[in-house]
Amino acid sequence: MPFGTLRQAPNHYHMKPFLILTFFTLFFSCSTPDKGKSLFDDLVDKETVVINLIDYTLDSIPSEIGRLKKVQSLSIGNQRDTGWVAYPPLLARIEQPPFQQLPDEITELSDLKTLRLVGLDLNRLPDKFERLQKLDTLDLFFNKLTISDELEKLKKLENLTYLDIRGNKVDTADIRALKESNPHLTLRSGLE
Incomplete structure (x- = not known):
C-alpha cells in the first residue's frame, strides 16, 4: 500500500468505543440508586x-422502619425456611x-x-421499647430473647393484653413477674 493511502480499519475497531460507552451507561444506570425512592415508600401511609x-x-430490620408513622398493625418475619425444627434443643438454638436487634426507630x-x-x-x-404504649398485642414467637433480661421493658407496656414469648428463653419466674405486673395479660410461653 503506497504511503499516504488511507486504509479502512477493520469493523471491530469501530465497535470498540460504542461497546465501552454502552457498558458504562448500563453499569452506572443499574448501580446508581434511585435517589427519589426509599425503602418502604409503598408502605408509609398504610x-x-x-x-x-x-x-x-x-437480613435484618432497617432503621427505615421508623418511617411507618401511621401503622397500627405491623408484622415482620423472615421466611427463609419452609418450616422450623427445634433441634438441637431450643435452648442451644437461642x-x-x-x-x-430491632432498630430504635421502631419505638x-x-x-x-x-x-x-x-x-x-x-x-x-x-x-425505649416502653414508648409503644398503645401496644395491646405483642408476638415475639421464635426469637432468641432471654425474657428475664427484657422483663422491665415488657412490664411497662401497660395496655398489653396478649403476649407470645414461645421459642425464647423463658422460665416460670418470668411468667410469674409478667402476670403480677399485668393480671389481665394472656400469655403464651410454651410452659403452660
Missing part, C-alpha cells in the same frame, strides 16, 4: 403492614448466633397496637 424481610433482600411508631416479630433471631428489645 395502617396494616406485613413485611417479609426476604422480599426486600434484607444461645447460637446469628443475633439480630417511634406511637400508633402501633399490634406488633408481630416472628423468627427474626432477636436477642434484645430496644431500650
